[in-house]
Amino acid sequence: MEVTFERGVYLPELDLWLDSLRKREFGLISHAHSDHTARHAEPVLTPNTRLLLSDYLKRSNPITLEYGDSLDRGEYALTLYPAGHCLGSAQALITSKSTGERLLYTGDFKSRPSPINEPLLPVECDTLVIESTYGKPEYVFPAEKTVLENACQTLRMWLSRGERPVVQGWRLGKAQEIMHHLLSQGFELVVEDSIFQVAETYQEAGVTFPGEFSCLNGHWSEGQVLVCPPGHKKSREMNLAFGKRYMELTGWASGRGGRRWGRRGDASLAYSDHADFNDLVEYVKKVSPKQVYTVNGFPDLAAHLRTLGYPAVHLDGKKGSKDNGGFQMKLV
Numbered sequence: 001m002e003v004t005f006e007r008g009v010y011l012p013e014l015d016l017w018l019d020s021l022r023k024r025e026f027g028l029i030s031h032a033h034s035d036h037t038a039r040h041a042e043p044v045l046t047p048n049t050r051l052l053l054s055d056y057l058k059r060s061n062p063i064t065l066e067y068g069d070s071l072d073r074g075e076y077a078l079t080l081y082p083a084g085h086c087l088g089s090a091q092a093l094i095t096s097k098s099t100g101e102r103l104l105y106t107g108d109f110k111s112r113p114s115p116i117n118e119p120l121l122p123v124e125c126d127t128l129v130i131e132s133t134y135g136k137p138e139y140v141f142p143a144e145k146t147v148l149e150n151a152c153q154t155l156r157m158w159l160s161r162g163e164r165p166v167v168q169g170w171r172l173g174k175a176q177e178i179m180h181h182l183l184s185q186g187f188e189l190v191v192e193d194s195i196f197q198v199a200e201t202y203q204e205a206g207v208t209f210p211g212e213f214s215c216l217n218g219h220w221s222e223g224q225v226l227v228c229p230p231g232h233k234k235s236r237e238m239n240l241a242f243g244k245r246y247m248e249l250t251g252w253a254s255g256r257g258g259r260r261w262g263r264r265g266d267a268s269l270a271y272s273d274h275a276d277f278n279d280l281v282e283y284v285k286k287v288s289p290k291q292v293y294t295v296n297g298f299p300d301l302a303a304h305l306r307t308l309g310y311p312a313v314h315l316d317g318k319k320g321s322k323d324n325g326g327f328q329m330k331l332v
Helices: 047-052 144-160 174-184 193-204 236-240 277-287 300-307 322-326
Strands: 009-011 016-018 026-028 042-045 070-072 076-082 090-096 102-105 127-131 164-168 188-191 213-215 224-228 244-249 267-269 291-295 312-315
Touching: 047 193, 127 277, 144 164, 144 174, 144 244, 144 267, 174 188, 174 193, 174 224, 188 193, 193 213, 277 300, 291 300, 300 312
Parallel strands: 016 026, 026 042, 102 127, 127 291, 164 224, 164 244, 188 213, 188 224, 244 267, 291 312
Antiparallel strands: 009 016, 070 076, 076 090, 090 102
């Protein structure tokens, strides 16, 4: 199958869009993060992704697909599998009925265990379209147990000094993972409003948190750790609080310089809801593709995969880009 990229992955032979950022008549939404969604007329998504996007898609006609179930689209069948990235996140396997070719689109994924997400399921394929957010060799994350132990030690130190810890994490997915980890270690949590609302949706989907947490819309008491999105400093409760200390948990902390997005952080630790460079390479080996396309990240991953013998091309939607023009791949 031919694969192109233009604000989303497109399979022209099947007229199928995967995570298009423009509204389409029909297309896959792999998970509920805004950089992978659009208000398609008929989006295909998992039940939990539909739950998270219920307001966003209220004028659409979603097609809900459970993990492992297949949707017959005439020329092809579409099957979703867990991606481990956030609640409801899915990989999509597209199987051509005429040729039998199996194309797997990963969407964003995480291979390391999560206490609240459906675990990633490797799916063998002929063609692999893989997200390469951290597709650069410098982005190799430490063991999560070590990162979380360091985070908890730092937070306890700040609290012992009477300071007000603020832990930053994206409102959907990473924030709820952070909440689960901190609650399991006995921290008292208050969370920003949008994170609180998403956490309630997680609970509606059956996720259990190991402790109680309150919403910042109420009161931020001394001794509580605040969990909020990056850059959230405008609320009244935060403005009135003195002695704040900021901790950012982000995969970008593992790269050179450690502050790719210029966030403020008194502590910056490498924790992510994505796969790191080594995880990406290992996943390619597990699913044994005959050809690979990388998207939404760095071209370094494709270049490295070619040294391992995989026909690989990075698609970035830019005509005449170095990687696209420098390697010609025979399509299956």
